[in-house]
Amino acid sequence: MTQPDSHEEVDPAQPRWTLGSLLGVWGHPDDEGYLSAAHMMRAIDAGRQVTCVTATRGELGSADTVRWPPGEPLAKVRTAELYAALAVLGVQDHVWLDYPDGGCADVDPAEGAARVLDQLRRVRPDTVLTFGPDGMTGHGDHQAVSRWVDDAVRAYDGPPPRVLHATNTPEWLGQWRARLDEFNVYMGSEPPCHPRSELASHLVLTEDEMDRKVRAMLCQTSQVEPLVHVFGADTYRSAFSEESFHQSRQEGTR
DSSP, rough: OOOSSOOOOOTTSSSSOOOOOOOEEETTTTTHHHHHHHHHHHHHHHTEEEEEEEEEOOOTOSSSSTSSSTTTHHHHHHHHHHHHHHHHHHHOOOEEEEOOOTTTTGGGGHHHHHHHHHHHHOOOOOOEOOOOHHHHHHHHHHHHHHHHHHHHHHHHSOOOOEEEEEEHHHHHHHHHHHHHHTTTTTTTOOOOOOGGEEEEEEEEEOOHHHHHHHHHHHHHHHHHHHHHHHOOOOHHHHSSSEEEEEEEEOOTTT
């Protein structure tokens, strides 16, 4: 296993890759794109394996229940949307856990951790990208996924991967939080925030990376259309032009 360096390159003019192979573990389709699209693209461009795990099909996540009725119809839509988005990013290895949207907190934690542990043993990643205990937006599914990853890493009998949690910088929140609060993105919770000096990885996307990320996100029409409509295409693009992760404080991880 390649040992990743302590901090991923910030300068987009020097897009060297130091995090090795990636395993992303997320709650719903589109989490992976918003929070880690550039990380996945840079890993793939560096010849590293990228695996994406999604806990649910997001069958309850519709802003327009007439166009996208919740339940099985929306699950089918979001499944197809995610596959299209991952194809744009170049991600070929994806796994569904197929838990119910909104129901991850009700899953036996030992079962959820065992499912993540299966993927750790299968792909032996250098780095795991996921939510922190806050769940980024306070969503119960996200928080449950974070616990599963922590438990799985503790139980893993291979070389321990580095575990990084998605976060925001103070500057990013200062610029965008008020707009996102209009959509109740953080569900009344306080979003995670870490200064850049404390980040394990902070990527400012190049123009080409931003083009690909936006194309991937636009594949997930049922999720992004309301934001694009209100923000405008240019503002939407600017809002997601950086990705931030901090080091998990879990004992035993690098």
